[in-house]
Amino acid sequence: MTIHPRRFAISVLTVLFGAAALLSSGPAHAQPDGVELTATVDDRDIAGRSGADPVVLTPDSPAAIAVTLRNNGAQQIEVRRVDLTGEVLGLRFFSYSTAVGLKIAPGKTETLRYDLDPAGLEGQATGLIAGRLAVVGADGAELGHVGTVTDVRGSIRSVYGLFGIALAVLTALALLDAAIGIAGHRLSANRWQRGVRLLAPGVGIGLVFGFTTSVLRWWVPDTGVWLGAAGAAAAVAFVLGYLSPTPDSGPDDAFDPEFATVDVSGNADTVRIVSRGPIA
Template structure:
């Protein structure tokens, strides 16, 4: 009963993590049609920022942001907020919101310019991160947004960096636990339970690899890539655990499982009638 409970416990956190990833990947804000938006940061078009040429963001620097909006709807458009943010797995790791007052009549175009100080960015994120520059209306809903790739020159000890370090520690613990189980022949005799036991280390390896790719600035691991890396690594680990040889019980386990009546009969010497011979 204890071994089975441990096997289930080891399978809980990777399953929960997969559910969280799938839930965050499904989150997407709807954008109303009929609003055209262009923007640039320090004179560079935001729409041109990609994995090969990301928008570099230096902590503590001040950037000039210019936005042009065209209202193609039949009603006045009110803009109350502009937000520059970076997201990973649906989670926001850096965000800078600026309040504005702008009303655009139907069929008209307006623009706004402002200076944004990237204060505290070093403690929020580092590496290549997918972001966007979005404008919000009076209701708080997003009116328009331009996705981009940012190269944040922050610290590894930022919130995003600590997120990756936590993933690494959890993966190392899961891998060590699985290695000890293999070395001590403690894996379950059931193939499915062995596969689930090996699922956690594989899932963690996929997530850590995607995080490393982001921090090392190899490429931008968007939500699809995170899920792909984690899913492939978890599937391979599960198959390795499922196809692994059934562990043989140790001699200690055999002794523990022995029938007490057999042990008593084996250790008892029966003397002949009349008692032992002097």
Template sequence: MSGGTHGIRHVVWLVLIVLVWTAAQAGARPDGVDMSANIDEHDIAGTSVEKPLRLEPDSTIRVAIELTNNTSDPLEIRHVDLAGHVLGLSFYSYSTAVELTVAPGKSESLRYRLELRGLSGQAVGLIGGELAVYDGSGAAVAAIPVITDVRGSLWSVYGLFGIALAVLTALGIADAALTIARHRLSANRWRRGLRVLAPGLGIGLVFAFTASVARWWVPDTGLWLAFAGVSATVAFLLGYASPTPEPDEELDDDSDDVDENVDEAEPYRFPAEGPKP
């Protein structure tokens, strides 16, 4: 069972690494570039949980982008990326190569069709994403956040990610429950709290994943961390405030019986003439 706890600890480290990576990747984009876009004639800037952009696997969507270059340099666009992110990780991504140059002070439009091949195996549920345009060096020039309703499969990469979280959390809960049932919790309150903290963290992560797949809301990084932090804190406090485990009474009784048998045993005495050769 200890493997389940170790697995959830790895998830904790993954969350921390993702946060650092996301902060490092959040570079400044050029100022003075205005972007608007619509997909299937719907403005993606107006997407929300109530009105998400519905993405059907193996369908074709029409993308229209308008860019205004308010800078003093020509703006070269080399590819457009539609991607969905969870905890800083991309679970679906469609990149389209384009060739568009926007002169200073000018506006240009870009229109193309995008086939969503393989989407069913990539993600499912409400996922926050963005439509971004990149220059020749690979730097993001402009982007528009979009909330997508992906009609994929639970056995997609994102679905399996959530299932793995659920399995690791179940193993962690079973490990903690077995430890409590066997009175193996540490007498130190801090150690008891830390022992049940990992399953609590997993519960929060699984709840956030369930909210995404059930299409209740979009669990962005802030919500994931909020759920995980609250559930981990509650679990830690429960472990910290739990009664100090007492020694097993059956073991004490057995040790007392052994001591009594030792005390009652009569020592062996050799005959007066000494031991026989």
């Protein structure tokens, strides 16, 4: 199977940015003013957590969640559900919704406590993933949210793990295709085309780097930083391709029809091309 680098690069970036736009966009509702939200998991505040101190989510261990809401507005608010999600590059890899029926009068503060059973988390994700706890009102509008960092103790065979493995396989195929082209002197003589030929492996290397550091719990895959790393790797690969030596012309390239004559033999069905060489 032949890998088309330009198509691969365009397809990867289109899917990633398109999915980010579709999945990260929520309902077009304005968030109410005067709503204060704090949340804890296992009695620890989840706001401002980092890769060095993430919220640990284990598939076989329930998490005690407490959500405190203060209504500073002039109207009563109603909480419909609480959503805990984890996203990478705008793609949602785990999501848990808990239905509630909490009403908060103006000027009042209420705390909602419940145990979250993360069943099935092992097959959804693994590693450091950006998390988000959001409170949704009765009309579907988001009342508030808290960003955090989660350490999901799932399996490499999870959806997120298979996503990274697929990226690695596609990147390896793109690298192999480029290596074969370089070894066989089949790259284009045009510098821009050589740069584009190495663009796809560069994009893949950047994406695989982000996935690897996430799974190994070295780094939180923030969307902007991850895409920036992929763009930087793609730029380096393009420059390497652009500056690579121009392939030597093969024997077939030495033939120029301008310096050839047509020798028609006695047999009308036989036409022989005789090279006369360059004219001195």
